[in-house]
Amino acid sequence: MHESELQPTADGSLTVHSARFGQSYGSRFGAATQARQVFAEGSGTHRHPAPRVLEVGFGLGQNFRATLAATAGRPLHYLAYEFDPVPAETLFRVASSDPVAAHPGWRALLAGWPGSVTAPELKFDLRPEDVTLATLPHDWASAVYLDGFSPEVNPEVWTPAFLGRLADALQPGGVLVTYSAAGHVRRGLQAAGLEVERRPGPAGKREVLRAVRPVV
Ligand SMILES: C[S@@+](CC[C@H](N)C(=O)[O-])C[C@H]1O[C@@H](n2cnc3c(N)ncnc32)[C@H](O)[C@@H]1O
Structure with a gap:
């Protein structure tokens, strides 16, 4: 069951409150600013020649639209x-207030929702399942x-075991980004063999995490 009442956020983009969480x-x-700064840019996807993104929690597609734009x-x-x-x-x-709403990739996604889509320069695979039970790529x-709701809810x-599986899904040199800077998340990423740094967050968030799989 979803609440669909839209809420404005400080940069003019919209969000929705989840009754479940x-x-x-x-x-x-x-x-939109968080999606761009923490995820699309924080991961280096905005500069990657052929990015392959795995997202935990598609939600409203804010991170996806920021990535399409970037x-x-x-x-x-x-x-x-x-x-x-x-x-x-x-x-x-x-997405009505987002310029990316006119992007052919977003329009194809809406037309095929909830499903996978191929459009010019885009392959979008939606896995409508519990990611903790899924078979992830290696x-x-x-x-x-990593954009679930907060570790508290x-x-x-955010468990060490699941963080380890996400680390394994990264290519060598790949980057995991998340808005959480919780100590147990940082330690879980380190235990998974990633090189973790705390970075300044966007407005309202002092720090976020960026974790790189070493190239050995
Ligand atoms: C903070 S919202 C994600 C926002 C989204 N990334 C965006 O850009 O709009 C968290 C999302 O994670 C999803 N989620 C939480 N736990 C999950 C799980 N175990 N498997 C799959 N999705 C999950 C929730 O349903 C929710 O849509």
């Missing part, structure tokens, strides 16, 4: 896990966007 999908300090003209393969897809109508409405992603996507 008691949190908003995107930051009230700026949902990778224009380059082939993007986006593998998104979401066990509770919102209705297409909610995706349509939440050595595949140039970027992992959605702990299963």
Whole structure:
């Protein structure tokens, strides 16, 4: 069951409150800004020649739209896990203020929702399942966007065991980014063999994490 009442955030982008988790999908300090800074740019996807993104929690597609905008003209393969897809109508409405709403890739996604889509320079695979039970690819992603709800309310996507599986999904040199800077998340990423750094966060967030799989 989804609430579909849109909430404005500080940068003019929209988000939605999840009744199930008691949190908003995107930051009230700026949902689009967080998506761009923490995920699309923080992972280096905006400069990658042929990015392959694995996302934990597709939600409202804010990170996906930021990535589409940031990778224009380059082939993007986006593998998104979401066990509770919102209705297409909610995706349509939440993106109404976003210039990327006119992007052919976004329009194809809406037309095929909830499903996988191939469009010019885009391969989008939606996996409508619990990511913690899924078979993840190995050595595949140039970027992992870890964007579940917070560890307090959605702990299963932040466990050391699951973080280890996400690390294994990265290619050597691949980058995992997340808005959480919790100590146990940082330690879990380190235990998974990643090189972790704390970076300044966007408005409303002092620090976020960036973790790189070493090239050995
Ligand atoms: C903070 S929201 C993600 C926002 C989204 N990345 C965006 O750009 O709009 C968290 C999402 O993770 C999803 N989620 C949480 N746990 C999950 C799980 N175990 N498997 C799949 N999806 C999950 C929720 O349903 C929700 O859509």
